[in-house]
Amino acid sequence: MRLRVIHETTYHYTPAVKNALHLAHLRPRSDGAQQLLSHTLQIEPKPLQCDVAEDVFGNTRACFSLPFTHALLHVRAESLLETLAPPAPPPGPPWEAVRESLRYRRGAPYESAAEFAFPSPYVPRHDDFVAYARPSFAAGRPLMDAARDLMSRIHADFEYAAQATDASTPALESLRLRRGVCQDFAHVMIGCLRGMGLAARYVSGYLLTEPPPGQPRLVGADASHAWVSVWLPGEPDGEWFGLDPTNDRAAGADYVTLALGRDFSDVSPLRGVIHGGDHHVPHVAVTVEPVAGPVMVKNSL
Incomplete structure (x- = not known):
């Protein structure tokens, strides 16, 4: 099965945030049951720095900093995957x-x-x-x-x-x-x-x-x-x-x-520490849809 996942998170801050550091787990894994074909991570406003690394559990995480005033944060991750049905688990030992x-x-x-x-x-x-x-x-x-x-x-x-x-x-x-x-x-x-x-x-x-x-x-x-x-x-x-x-x-x-x-x-998808923005409520929108036919493969962040 080929699936496209779009995960969008938007924060509106009041008052504006003066400085922020965020950690995101938004890149799906590749393993025996699924293969990641493409992935893009878009962050607005554009972070001053974004480091991508693997954590101790083998997950990909992105750490990004926004050391400037901003009243909105929008993070959009889009992934395309090929998934397989895993084998049925055996009863196992006692x-x-x-x-x-x-x-x-x-x-x-x-x-x-x-x-x-x-x-x-x-x-x-x-x-x-x-x-x-x-x-x-x-x-x-x-x-x-x-x-x-x-x-x-x-x-x-x-x-x-x-x-x-x-x-x-x-x-x-x-x-x-x-x-x-x-x-x-x-x-x-x-x-x-x-x-x-x-x-x-x-x-x-x-x-x-x-x-x-x-x-x-x-x-x-x-x-x-x-x-x-x-x-x-x-x-x-x-x-x-x-x-x-x-x-x-x-x-x-x-x-x-x-x-x-x-x-x-x-494994929180998105978390962070902010200075300012006392009033904020996240809006999260997720789309998971089957994909048919050829696709363009691209990867960033």
């Missing part, structure tokens, strides 16, 4: 065996996935996560069977409510409320998996959504998305499989991975 493989033992080989079994800024370790997760993790149950059951329970038990939370809502609060958005669903599922001693990553990206029958596809009407990646052991470094508790399904060719991290704090 979840207890996977947990044991991630535990530290002196002299044992280092397992890189273990860093995603620890607490992170937005997902602390807490008994409430364990209590919610436990019904899905019967003794000897294959890991992916248990993870899918957990995903389905979150989908059934939690209400999708756009105004119930915001980007800073702690995962424990989302668990208590039993409501939120895709970010909250992902954080809760990650907290449950890590509470059981398992490795889970936060995935930031996009999902192709189809308009209702007879309705046109609306430009800018889509949204960024988040889901969970669960680790299964294997050679050489194991495998990661995407599960989406918001939609109760595995990630497929209609998903675009933007960035991977421990939680949202690692």
Whole structure:
């Protein structure tokens, strides 16, 4: 599947910002499930400096500075990708065996996935996560069977409510409320998996959504998305499989991975520090659309 993603963010500042430094994760990854064909990042006003580098998780990030007065910031990222349907995850070994493989033992080989079994800024370790997760993790149950059951329970038990939370809502609060958005669903599922001693990553990206029958596809009407990646052991470094508790399904060719991290704090699409601009509300517009036929390939930033 060939997909075009356009992600636009606009800030209007009152009063004007005098100085700003921003960090953006807006360039999709290239991996086994997707190939980035082209990418452009446009920033207005033009930054004095923009440095692009890879972070510790292999994501591409752009750090740009605006050390001058400006009343508006507009960031537009356009990406073209070829996506493939990932293989269906096998049931895997019993979840207890996977947990044991991630535990530290002196002299044992280092397992890189273990860093995603620890607490992170937005997902602390807490008994409430364990209590919610436990019904899905019967003794000897294959890991992916248990993870899918957990995903389905979150989908059934939690209400999708756009105004119930915001980007800073702690995962424990989302668990208590039993409501939120895709970010909250992902954080809760990650907290449950890590509470059981398992490795889970936060995935930031996009999902192709189809308009209702007879309705046109609306430009800018889509949204960024988040889901969970669960680790299964294997050679050489194991495998990661995407599960989406918001939609109760595995990630497929209609998903675009933007960035991977421990939680949202690692992969926020756009964040920054500003001097001034006391009153500002971001406007975000996302378009995900299928593309047919030949395309012009271009890359910048």
